[in-house]
Amino acid sequence: MEFSKIGFIGLGLIGGSIAKTIKRIYPDTEMIATAGHRSTVAEAYADHTIKNDELLPVSDFSDCDLIFLCCPVKQNLIYLKQLKSVIKKGCIITDVGSVKGDIHRAVCELDMEDVFIGGHPMTGSEKTGYANATSYLLENAYYILTPTAKTAPDTLHAFQQYIASLGAQTLILGYEEHDYATASISHLPHVIAATLVNLISSIDNDDETMKTIAAGGFRDITRIASSSPVMWQHICLSNRDQILKLIDRYTDALGDIRALVENKDTEKIFDFFSAAKDYRDSITIAKSGPIKKVYEFYCDLIDEAGGIATIATILASNNLSIKNIGILHNREFENGVLHIEMYEQDALNTAIDLLKKYHYTVYER
Numbered sequence: 001m002e003f004s005k006i007g008f009i010g011l012g013l014i015g016g017s018i019a020k021t022i023k024r025i026y027p028d029t030e031m032i033a034t035a036g037h038r039s040t041v042a043e044a045y046a047d048h049t050i051k052n053d054e055l056l057p058v059s060d061f062s063d064c065d066l067i068f069l070c071c072p073v074k075q076n077l078i079y080l081k082q083l084k085s086v087i088k089k090g091c092i093i094t095d096v097g098s099v100k101g102d103i104h105r106a107v108c109e110l111d112m113e114d115v116f117i118g119g120h121p122m123t124g125s126e127k128t129g130y131a132n133a134t135s136y137l138l139e140n141a142y143y144i145l146t147p148t149a150k151t152a153p154d155t156l157h158a159f160q161q162y163i164a165s166l167g168a169q170t171l172i173l174g175y176e177e178h179d180y181a182t183a184s185i186s187h188l189p190h191v192i193a194a195t196l197v198n199l200i201s202s203i204d205n206d207d208e209t210m211k212t213i214a215a216g217g218f219r220d221i222t223r224i225a226s227s228s229p230v231m232w233q234h235i236c237l238s239n240r241d242q243i244l245k246l247i248d249r250y251t252d253a254l255g256d257i258r259a260l261v262e263n264k265d266t267e268k269i270f271d272f273f274s275a276a277k278d279y280r281d282s283i284t285i286a287k288s289g290p291i292k293k294v295y296e297f298y299c300d301l302i303d304e305a306g307g308i309a310t311i312a313t314i315l316a317s318n319n320l321s322i323k324n325i326g327i328l329h330n331r332e333f334e335n336g337v338l339h340i341e342m343y344e345q346d347a348l349n350t351a352i353d354l355l356k357k358y359h360y361t362v363y364e365r
């Protein structure tokens with residue numbers, strides 16, 4: 001199926017990343033977008049991703065073949081309703097929202113089951129906004145599709161093929177199964193991270209000793225507490241029942257480990273951490289999915305002016321694009337090392353071989 005004109009309502013981290021990916025893979029696709037702020041569409045117009053440089057009314061989406069709803073989940077419901085009387089025959093509406101139940105129920109009430117296919121890319125970050133969107137965010141990530149009871153099989157197949165062509169791995173789920181699974185592996189973790197951060201913030205002293213010494217573990221488990229408060233407000237209200245269920249299960253589980261510690265149950269405390277380690281270790285070896293493979297390595301930073309620039313130039317002059325680069329100073333790497341993340345495995349291997357040839361010491365985890 002060809003989608004020659006695609007619309008985006010909401011153009012932040014996720015909408016922007018999908019638009020940039022489409023621009024990279026299908027440069028001839030015409031794209032239009034609207035967002036909460038004019039500066040967003042101006043930015044996407046300036047980098048040639050979309051055709052308009054002003055905010056658009058919903059009526060301007062009438063000739064789109066495909067429309068992505070990419071706002072916070074409750075806001076997507078409002079736009080879905082407005083689009084009903086606007087879209088042309090054959091147009092597919094999809095969304096990227098983290099919760100699927102609300103929008104599927106709205107689709108049924110509006111009698112839009114033949115035009116809607118739910119979507120949820122299982123990738124992203126704590127960052128927000130078009131400026132943080134990248135044309136590689138979808139690469140190798142699971143992208144869940146939740147068709148309706150009336151989605152035509154060939155429409156689903158065509159849409160699935162299209163999403164796969166953007167680099168994602170599609171997975172079809174019912175919307176209820178989706179909401180229970182994401183409440184468990186995404187919504188509960190965000191609630192826990194924010195709860196932990198709020199707890200530490202409320203018990204830290206005036207010198208902020210806890211904040212100052214907060215080490216890797218605290219940082220790892222709380223990174224997602226920096227996510228968009230509006231987005232998570234919408235998710236909690238939209239997936240309320242499933243999130244409540246999981247908070248109760250988690251509270252019980254905390255009670256269990258509390259009892260083991262209180263009773264000094266040496267063996268069971270070991271078993272508790274050991275079972276968690278086994279399961280967590282089995283997730284990281286997966287090739288893709290919610291926890292994405294990171295193509296990273298570390299390189300000793302030679303203590304001279306322009307050290308980083310030299311490494312970046314070696315990689316760039318061999319057509320190797322760096323996804324992320326940063327200096328680490330910690331006990332593990334006393335002299336400071338460069339942490340470099342590449343986009344894919346081949347680029348990682350080539351970068352490592354190349355830097356070794358230039359006599360850099362390179363480490364992989």
Ligand SMILES: NC(=O)C1=CN([C@@H]2O[C@H](COP(=O)(O)OP(=O)(O)OC[C@H]3O[C@@H](n4cnc5c(N)ncnc54)[C@H](O)[C@@H]3O)[C@@H](O)[C@H]2O)C=CC1
Pocket residue numbers: 009010011012013014015034035036037040070071072073075096097098099120121122123124125126127128129130228231235
């Ligand atoms: N951030 C993440 O990692 C992921 C987010 N999602 C879902 O994607 C959707 C978008 O999230 P992000 O892109 O991360 O958020 P974001 O904050 O980066 O972008 C949200 C976009 O919606 C626009 N918007 C908000 N209210 C609007 C309104 N009333 N009218 C028009 N535009 C409006 C904003 O201007 C912005 O362009 C949410 O439904 C979220 O649940 C899905 C997967 C991952």
Ligand SMILES: O=C(O)C(=O)Cc1ccc(O)cc1
Pocket residue numbers: 097098121122123124125126186224
């Ligand atoms: O930052 C992270 O690790 C995330 O978990 C990103 C994320 C946030 C919301 C989603 O619905 C899916 C993915």
